[in-house]
Amino acid sequence: MKAKIYKKVCEFDGEPKDSDFSLIEEELPSLKEGEFLCAGEWFSVDPYMRVYSQWSPVGETVIGSQLAKVIESKNEVYKEGMYVVGYFGWRTHTICDGKTELTPGFGQPLIVQPLESLPMSLYLGALGMPGNTAYFGFLEICQPKAGETVVVTGAAGAVGSLVGQIAHIKGCKVIGFAGTDEKVDWLKKDLHFDHAYNYKDVGVDQALKEAAPDGVDCYFDNVGGEMSSKILRHMNSRGRISVCGSISSYNASKNEEPKASLVQLPLISKELKMEGFMVMRWLDRWEEGVKQHLNWINEGKLKYKETITEGFENMPKAFKEMLKGKNVGKAVVKA
Ligand SMILES: NC(=O)c1ccc[n+]([C@@H]2O[C@H](COP(=O)([O-])OP(=O)(O)OC[C@H]3O[C@@H](n4cnc5c(N)ncnc54)[C@H](OP(=O)(O)O)[C@@H]3O)[C@@H](O)[C@H]2O)c1
Structure with a gap:
């Protein structure tokens, strides 16, 4: 062989x-x-x-x-x-x-x-590592409550598309940022996102002024960089940020300083809680996330x-x- x-x-x-x-x-x-x-x-x-x-x-x-x-x-x-x-x-x-x-x-x-x-x-995907990244990384770190406003970046990807739907299931208002109009249409028409924007065409400030005039309570960050700096400025007091990834910097060349988010000022002034995680933290609860996603898929609540x-x-x-x-x-x- x-x-x-x-x-x-x-x-x-x-x-x-x-x-x-x-x-x-x-x-x-x-x-x-x-x-x-x-x-x-x-x-x-x-x-x-x-x-x-x-x-x-x-x-x-x-x-x-x-x-x-x-x-x-x-x-x-x-x-x-x-x-x-x-x-x-x-x-x-x-x-x-x-x-x-x-x-x-x-x-x-x-x-x-x-x-x-x-x-x-x-x-x-939904029943594996990205699924549990969304399930535990969002629910455990953001601790969302019904009625709160949640922002997800990388929203049409493997992890982000699930985070937005879980937020919707939990009764939150969901705002997503993704990189094409096709993705934005999918988020709004099929995945129940309340608002979605193509970040290549619409600025974060303009989008959040329109979609989150009362501020953002939870931010699930897949991308880092400048977009995250801007989203942090729209957070409400005591908001929670789950730092999942920073894909905007992954393809930086060896001689290039990767893009970093400016976090200190909003973190201090809004008393935000920001926590990074590795999904393997929840290895002992792996089956819980898989079973929940399978149930939601079978009930038509979670699409992939x-x-x-x-x-x-x-x-x-x-x-x-x-x-x-x-x-x-x-x-x-x-x-
Ligand atoms: N902490 C953990 O344990 C853990 C586990 C799994 C994944 N992650 C992280 O979660 C994030 C999403 O992973 P995934 O598997 O779901 O991948 P994915 O979102 O399915 O695919 C990557 C997406 O990133 C977006 N992207 C690429 N360059 C970008 C840029 N400069 N700015 C903004 N978006 C950009 C692209 O979508 P657009 O068209 O929207 O730009 C692309 O489709 C990654 O950062 C990954 O490292 C972390």
């Missing part, structure tokens, strides 16, 4: 380029006792890959998660035919033993159940969208396009 693997051949500098990756083939050995072989069916491309790659050495497999099927097994827990979500990196086939972490700190492959009428790729790129060979293309905002909802690659 041969595995196709994407290796990182140099450090990213600015936007990732095709030449930053090389696709190789590796002959896999026969399974030893305790091992199992997984075949990737769906692959995730996420913004964190751009950030984490800075810390992995050149020559390493590109970091990433996948939904894979166990196609051969000499392991008693991970049996043939089961599905797992594993942090195996960008590779089509992987041998695991269920003990060694293939990406240190990211745990063992998680066994997931087949979904009756929903795509299994949801385990990389996927932007699917066909073919493992197109992983770099899907990754680059996601960073440029070509995805609506979760960006995934079908093997």
